[in-house]
Amino acid sequence: MARSARQSKILEIISTYEVDTQEDLVLKLRELNFDVTQATVSRDIKELGLIKILSNETGKYKYAFADTNSQASNKYIFLLKEAVISLKTIKNFVIVRTLKGMASSICSIIDKFNLEDVMGCVNGDDTVMIIFSNNEESEYALNRLENIINS
Amino acid sequence: MARSARQSKILEIISTYEVDTQEDLVLKLRELNFDVTQATVSRDIKELGLIKILSNETGKYKYAFADTNSQASNKYIFLLKEAVISLKTIKNFVIVRTLKGMASSICSIIDKFNLEDVMGCVNGDDTVMIIFSNNEESEYALNRLENIINS
DNA sequence: AATATATATGCATAATTATACAAACAATCT
C-alpha cells in the first residue's frame, strides 16, 4: 500500500517547498510517481493534521505542520513505526535504517521532534544520520526514538 | 474604525466556540453587531494568521491560533496596543483597563502569551484581571506586558 | 476646503478544498 509512503512524502515535500495548494502537491507527488488526485491529498492533509498558514517569508499561503495537533503527532509516530527498520548509535551519531526511499521523509519527521543538541540530520535513500554535539546525547536520543517507536 | 475591535472579537470567538466556517464566524459577529461579510472575515483571518485545524475533541475542523506565525503575534501585539488603556498591579493581580467591550478579547490574547504562574484570567466589559500565584509574579508580568505594549 | 492618496469593505465570482457516493481493492471468515 502506497498510502503511508505517500503521506510521509507529503511531509517531506511541505518541509522542502512552499506548497500553497493541494493541486500543487498533486503535481509534485506525480513527479515522484505517486499517481494521486486532489481528493486523496485533501484526505491525507486532514489525517496528517496539516494546516495552511501565511508564510512569514513570502506572505503567501503554504501548508505546514500543525504542532498543536496531537492526532497529527500520532500519525507521525505511526509513519515512523512503518518505515523505520533499525536504529543504532555510533559515537555522536544515530543511524536510522528505513524502507527504501523513505529516508528523506523520516528525516523530516525526526526534525519535528526537536531532539536536544542535534547538530544536523542528513539522509540518503534508506538511511538517516542524525548528528549530535556529543556521544551522550546520541545515546539519549536513541533511547527516546526507541521509546517513541515502541510506544 | 471597527476593524481592530472586530479582529480581536474574532480571536475571542474562536477561543470560546468551535468555529468551523467563515460563514459561522460571520453569523456570530453579526449577533454582536459587527455587520460584516465573509470576504472581510477571510481577510481578517489571513491577517490574524489563524488556521483551520482538526479539533482533537470533536474531530471536525475549527479555526485556531497559529502559534508558529510571527506576523500573527505582531498582530496580537498591535491589538493590545490599540485596546489597552492602562496596566497596574495590586497584590497578586494585574488589572488591565481596556476600551469598552474589548476586555474579553484582550483576555483571550493575554492567555496566548502563557505568562508564568497565571492562576486565571477574568474580565468584565472594560477590565481584565489576571490572577497570579504570588505578588512577585504579578510584578514581573506587569513588566512583561508593559514591554510588549511599548515595543 | 478641495484634491490626492491610502485603507477597508462589499459584491460577484474564481479558486480551492471537502465530501457523498460508487467502484476497486484488500483482509477475514465460513
Added chain:
DNA sequence: AGATTGTTTGTATAATTATGCATATATATT
C-alpha cells in the same frame, strides 16, 4: 473458493475560501 466486511481511492460536485474590481471611507497634502 466464495461471501462478507472494511479500507482506500476516484469522480463529480457541493461547500468553502480567496480575491479582482468597484466603491466607500478615512488620512494626508496643498
